[in-house]
Amino acid sequence: MSTGTDAASTSEATSPSAYRMLIGEDWVDAVSGETIEVITPVDRTRVIGTVPRARAQDADRAVAAARAAQPGWAALPFTERQRALLRIADDLEDVVEELAALTALDTGNAIRTQARPEAQLLVRAFRYFAGLAGEVKGVTLPVGADELSLTRRLPVGVVAGILPWNSPLMIAAFKVPAALVTGNAVVLKAAEDAPTTILELAAVCARHLPAGVLGVLTGYGPEVGQALVEHPGVDKVSFTGSTATGAGVAATAGERLAQVSLELGGKSPCIVFPDADTDDVVEQVLLATRFARQGQSCTSGSRLFLHEDIHDSFLEKLVAKVSQLRVGDPREESTDIGCIINQRQWDRVQSFIDEGLATEGVRVAYDGRERLTVGEPGFYHAPMILTQVDNGWRIAREEIFGPVLSVLRWREQDEVVAMANDSHYGLAAFVFARDVGMALGTAQRIESGWVQVNQGGAQQVGQSYGGMKGSGQGRELSLEGMLEGFTQIQQINARW
């Protein structure tokens, strides 16, 4: 792989890579010359690279390059954009293992269970959206023999894509190919904690795109992220991150009437009916917990609602499965669960664990710390399952973003639906019942943007992805999301 680095930027590079950002056709440092050290969560003492600390001036340069490039990109026949995306997909596929290895190193996501599937999804997303290039169509209205009423789907213009650290390539896959194929230029802001794979993605894209069509900035959110959101040259902000930051981004962008889409946090319910007390459902519930991503997933089914008739037997099976998971170095194939991104997040997860354990009435169903064989200098947390949890407790209301599962009992369907919906979040949900009518009936009552029935990890390229309530607005990853999120309609009425 090749970005504008001074050192080889492979996962095993011994000296830190000095990464640069992509602006126009150049790999550049920040105007200020400042840099940020990127530390691997595998080893808090190891700097794997430095990235430029971009600020407002750098945002100005990237947006100017994007604005200059966008009209020409949009004017190309759609087949040209399609071809560029397909070539990018082919080149990404060639380096998918390197991208996976780098993901493991800079996010801490385990290579087999997470990092590789994330890199593979990126390839699929580029191919999928390339295939949709010809679907950016308008419609005509039959108004009369000497009149035409027609619409065109135009790009929004310059899109700022703001990314989180938990699965950078996957979230970039939701935004970049859809925005590009519809004729937009994109300026990505990589997360400060995990920027390296995004720079490698840009290096591949740059080989097949006109200069300026894709730019990447690195730096801190309140500095360069905020500068992009405020920038009058940015037509749309596509943000993925926490609900608190997203609300601020929406307010700032709203002041200047820029378009915004928000993919935010979650506290997703996972409901198991009494007829679903099976090993297969246990496997799927385990996928839903996102323990394999250390629980650092916005769609984690972190509130498990077990019907009281099967509560104990289901929990016993789940605990047996969880106890077989190996927490370890994310670069090793045998690892199921990698490490937490940084000290701040590790401490935050720990504080939720401490609070949960100290709450009167809680019971510990599983405490993986007893089996944890890895630790410093990496940021490792073992899975923790707490039961007898009340839906009003903070561990059942707040997004922990760690491998902590809160288990709640229920008896009546109305009661569990009410508890599931008693949340300011509404991103994902999971319903397990052998009675499919019961499962689908329940699924339709859940206030979440994505409900899975009898499965826990079924994200498909092409499905509409996004949240309700405090989990966000707008949809990505689908044809509808692409059209709604990255195009605008121009109506033309003509008479002769």
Ligand code: NAD
């Ligand atoms: P975060 O909100 O702290 O940061 C996200 C991004 O926003 C980063 O690139 C950050 O630098 C930037 N940012 C911070 N302040 C900003 C500002 N004032 N203006 C512009 N940009 C700013 O989130 P995080 O800690 O990186 O990620 C974890 C959160 O992301 C969790 O809450 C998780 O649920 C959420 N998330 C949501 C989805 C989804 O699709 N719904 C996916 C992944 C992560």
